[in-house]
Amino acid sequence: MLDLAARNSNRPILLEATDRFDFGSDEYRRLFPNASASAFQHPDWLTAFYRNVAPAHDAEPLVVTGRDSGGELQLLVPLVRRKSGDAAGSIEYASLGVTDYVCPILATGIRVGQQTAQHFRDVLGLHAGLKIGPVHHSHLHQWRSLLGVEPSTLDFGAHAVRYGSPYSEWRRINLRPRRAAGLDRKARKLAEAGGLQLELVAPGDVRQALIAARDFRAGRFRGDPLQTAHGLEFYIDVATNGARSGLARTYRLASKDGPVAFVFGLVDGECFRYILLACDYGSYARYSPGFLVLDHVMAEWAADGGTIFDFTIGDERFKADFGCSRTTMHEFRL
The missing domain is CATH 3.40.630 (Aminopeptidase)
Incomplete structure (x- = not known):
């Protein structure tokens, strides 16, 4: 006791x-x-x-x-x-x-x-x-x-951003006018070339989506757990069951020619915790697919009533472009 x-x-x-x-x-x-x-x-x-x-x-x-x-x-x-x-x-x-x-x-x-x-x-x-x-x-x-x-x-730190209201005004300020205009222009060009749609992946389609995401990420990230058999099965497990329970969402940004990018993350109340990003840079690099899909997912999350988008751990430079605030991370040892 x-x-x-x-x-x-x-x-x-x-x-x-x-x-x-x-x-x-x-x-x-x-x-x-x-x-x-x-x-x-x-x-x-x-x-x-x-x-x-x-x-x-x-x-x-x-x-x-x-x-x-x-x-x-x-x-x-x-x-x-x-x-x-x-x-x-x-x-x-x-x-x-x-x-x-x-x-x-x-x-x-x-x-x-x-x-x-x-x-x-x-x-x-x-x-x-x-x-x-x-x-x-x-x-x-x-x-x-x-x-x-x-x-x-x-x-390393964690990075997150709290939305303002309305989202369109928050986006205009936090993405900076030049960045927002550039993304809008690229989205229009891609839509004109072959359509563009953000989709929520259904539980039965998660495995296929994450296998495609793994292939998009091959050779891009050192120590990427998605490139291991156990890591792939882990994320498929969480994403599939989480899609049913409400824990997880897997988003697919697609054109008429197929997937452009994927985003996987966890739902935590009004916060979306982004975990994985995968893009077809071979076909869509000129459209900045990473920025494009994150912009779309953030807008979708805001439309669903979300107030926080958490980019989680890692000090990648692109997070500052979305107006994130950095939080120091810690470790305990005995």
Whole structure:
């Protein structure tokens, strides 16, 4: 037992570690929507992660759960333990290069007391080290309370933009007149040459779309997880199930001759978290297809009531062209 208790209650919560947990279970589906977490902790994301990504990295599940005296799940921390390589025995968050924002899943109304850090370490047992990252600033307090240490700053940030209203006016200002006019001109030329339409990919068409996206990205990004068998299956898994649950959207910008570009991302309330971009630069480079598809997706998200477009982690220069603000990312180590 430890000093992690429900608000206005002295009932302690028991922490345990397990190598088996069903993220599609009723208890996790009850916890997640009532917890302070992000789309990267959604049942569909974590189920796909442990099915596809963890085994490919020779990492075994290590999930810390916290239940109240009635057995109700109140806290969960998804981790993995490395089984081989230089990091053998080490424990880290269930990220492995695909999860941009890591955080504990903590039920609303649960507070973390001062002795929690030691109990959390105890339940993990002997290990060669614990690494938690990348951590967005909005999740720093939770990790400080749970780990009892201060984070270090990573050498990359996250980038997001909040829309103004109306969207057309926000676009005119934030894309800068020259950039907006240039995109409009290229969109018109492409439409005149062969039509242009932004489509939401249906669940049954996701596999074909992401295979095409993988081929468009071949040789363009170092360490691209989409180029691996397990990475491709992971994103297909999330995108297919997420299209049904509302977690994920895969957009296709197409002309009469076929796909021009794809964008895949996660729906997180009023925020769209962009993850993958793939373009047919061989056929459409002169039209700036990357900028073009992102501009179209941002407009579509605003039309659907979205207020934030999150370009997630990475300091690529193009993000500044969309009026993004940078947030420092962090990492915790024990």
